[in-house]
Amino acid sequence: MRIRSLAPRLAISLLAVGVLLSGCSNTEEEAPQGAAAELGTSSDINPHDVSDLRDGGNLRLALSALPQNWNTLHTDADGEAGGLARPMMPRAFTTDSAGNLTVNPDYFTSVELTKADPQQVTYTINPKAVWSDGSPITWEDIRSQAQAMSGADEAYLIKMTFGFDRVATVERGVDDRQAVITFKEHYADWKGQFAGEASLYPKSVTGTAEAFNKSLVDEIKLTAGPFTLKSVDRAQNRVVLGRNPLWWGATPKLDTITFSVLDSAALIPALQNNEIDAVGIGSRDDMKTARGTAGIAIRRAAGSSWTHVTFNGAPGSILADPGLRVALSQAIDRQGIATAIQNGLVENPKPLNNHVFVAGQTGYRDNSLAFDPAAAAAALDRLGWKLNGDTREKDGRKLVIRDVMYNDDTWIQIAQIIQQNFAAVGVKLDIVTKPGKGYFTDVIKPGDFDIAHWAWSSDVFVLKNLPQVYRLDGGSIEGNYGRIGSPEINDLIDQALSELDPAKAIELANRIDRKVFELGHSLPLTQSAGNVAVRANLANYGAPGLASYDYTKIGFLK
Structure with a gap:
């Protein structure tokens, strides 16, 4: 979102390392204490003065894949590149x-x-x-x-x-x-x-x-942070950052930060085997396993990333008609998805109801269209998509939708729920999984989907993402991979970006959000629960919420 404000960077990494789904139940007994905390109220990083930390050490983290481009400003950069760059690059x-x-x-x-x-x-x-x-x-x-x-x-x-x-x-x-x-x-x-x-x-x-x-496709070169790139081992799929010898600020407590590429199924075992030091928690089974692992603490501050469904409205696509997209939006039970994915992880799972702000941010309000399968079915009838057996048809074409996603249990579970929702209104959904490598470059950017899933990751600068994700100017799509927009939305985006009065800018942003829902652009699903399993002796790291890390202060307790 972006938003990110989506600050939108493309956050496939957040899902790969942090949102895994296994068995769900109808109880919430394992929701962590404080799981109702809102974004902006907490930062759970085990804060300690640097005097409490030992000098040296290696912080071991996971990636789903090596970056396709280390330039985080480039369209090919994803969440992996952003996570790697933060200890190395200047921010104002x-x-x-x-x-x-x-x-x-x-x-x-x-x-x-x-x-x-x-x-x-x-x-x-x-x-x-x-x-x-x-x-x-x-x-x-x-x-x-x-x-x-x-x-x-x-x-x-x-x-x-x-x-x-x-x-x-x-x-x-x-x-x-x-x-x-x-x-x-x-x-x-x-x-x-x-x-x-x-x-x-x-x-x-x-x-x-x-x-x-x-110039930064293979690795990053000039940096200016407390850490710099020490090595990239493509055979071992490993990146090591080391202290920057020219760093002029406070000396980091850590010697190195090591990122290893791991399949999502290997993350919790790697945590158990003391091979990595932190992993996002996305299922009750993983929560139970992490809690039962010696030396592991669960930290939580509601996250600013969020999952969603994007519709492909490009000319000639099956979903080029906005009326059809809106009908399908109303057929998706987002509360059912939130309950299935986050039950036991947060005290009261709710869908995210805004494309610009996440729950807990100033400006957040519910602008969504209600889940209404009866209205969806009636709209499909009006649009000429008539039932023929189990699947609707129009002009001899069956209403079959390709749902494309990263190959991960969570995304598949979400798709299966949508598949059931669509079947109830006479729409067939085909589930198509893709590997993390090349997911955006080879699949999403070219528009090789009817609907698709990923996560947007946000920061506090929410307005900047509006033109990236929701503007459509001719052939320029930036992050608007569904190729959906309108002159009215473009005009509202210009007004919001020009408004230096924060209250007025928020009102404009919410008008944009409602228009995005009404156009069937995309559908927000859930906000990140923000649960992270971390070595208990790791300080100043964990679940930061909106806060930024000070990489010179991250380290292990004496």
């Missing part, structure tokens, strides 16, 4: 559990809105900040990234613009360590241009489309 703001922002002093001494009309933001860079080759971080890195992300040159395969399409100029300030950004249009989420999902990259990456698209 840090976030607490309530979503409050603080300028990150390791990289910037100040980031200020210095003028309102025209909007102008001044970034003053920490004079100690350098890239991992020793070269200084300067205003030219900021200017280069602004130009790359503006969308002016379509050769740059950007994930989203992050508002740089609204930037007029980026100029040198008082010296090379200051950049002054002047906007040609107001941009509400200006604090998220180099924060949240957006890292600052060196001009060597963003200076040309060739470098932007291809």
Whole structure:
């Protein structure tokens, strides 16, 4: 969402490592204490002062696959790339559990809105900040990234613009360590241009489309965080980050962070066998196993990622008709899905009812269409899809829908529920599973689906994702993989992004959300429960909620 605000990065990794489904029951006795906590109220990371931590150690985490592109700004980047980049790349703001922002002093001494009309933001860079080759971080890195992300040159395969399409100029300030950004249009989420999902990259990456698209395909090169890339072992499917010897901030407590590619079924056994140190929990069976594992603690803060169904409305597709998409939306029992997936993991499972905000965020409200199979069936009749045996037909074509998903038990279980829902109104659903590798590049982006599933992962900058996911401008889809949109939604998105009054921006965002439901664009399912099984002696890591990690403070207790 994005949203992410979806901050949308594509978060297949969250599902691969954290949302597994096995046996479900109708009791909630194993829902963890505090499982009704809302996003923005907690951050469960076992907080400790660094004096309580031992020096050194290796934090072992899991990936579902190696990144297809280490450039997190690129359209091919997924959640794997984002998770790997966070300990290594600069961000302008840090976030607490309530979503409050603080300028990150390791990289910037100040980031200020210095003028309102025209909007102008001044970034003053920490004079100690350098890239991992020793070269200084300067205003030219900021200017280069602004130009790359503006969308002016379509050769740059950007994930989203992050508002740089609204930037007029980026100029040198008082010296090379200051950049002054002047906007040609107001941009509400200006604090998220180099924060949240957006890292600052060196001009060597963003200076040309060739470098932007291809220079980080195999590995990341220049970094500027407390950790840097130490090794990529493709034979072992393993990535190791080590301390950055040129890091100017607080010395990290950990020596290394190791990411190993593991199949989803291997995650809990790896935790039990002391091969990894943390894993998301998505089933009651996994919760029981993790609780019964010596040295493991369950931590929870409601997550900002969410699962959904995307419809393919491209011209010529079976779901090109918005009326048909809306009818199918009304046939899907989202409460039934929430109960099946999250029973025993949260105290009162509920579906997510908003495409922009997650429950617990300021601005969240229910704009959804009600589950109504009778209305869905009547709409299908009106549209000319008449029952012929068990399956509806129109003009000799059967109403058969291909549901495409990552090959994981949770997604399959969700699809099976939808399959039953559709059968009740005379629609046949074929379940098609795909491996994690190439899922977005080879399947989702080309539109090789009728409906599909993945998770959007959000940050606090929710408005920036609106054009990525819900705008449709000619042949440009960015993250709108269902190719569904309208001029009215485009206009509302422009208004929301230009609105510097937060209350008015929230109202516009909710109007957009309702229009997205009414167009049959996609259907939110569930918000992440946020349960994480973690080594009990691991501090300052676990379930952060909206908060960002300080990677210098993560470590093991003495």
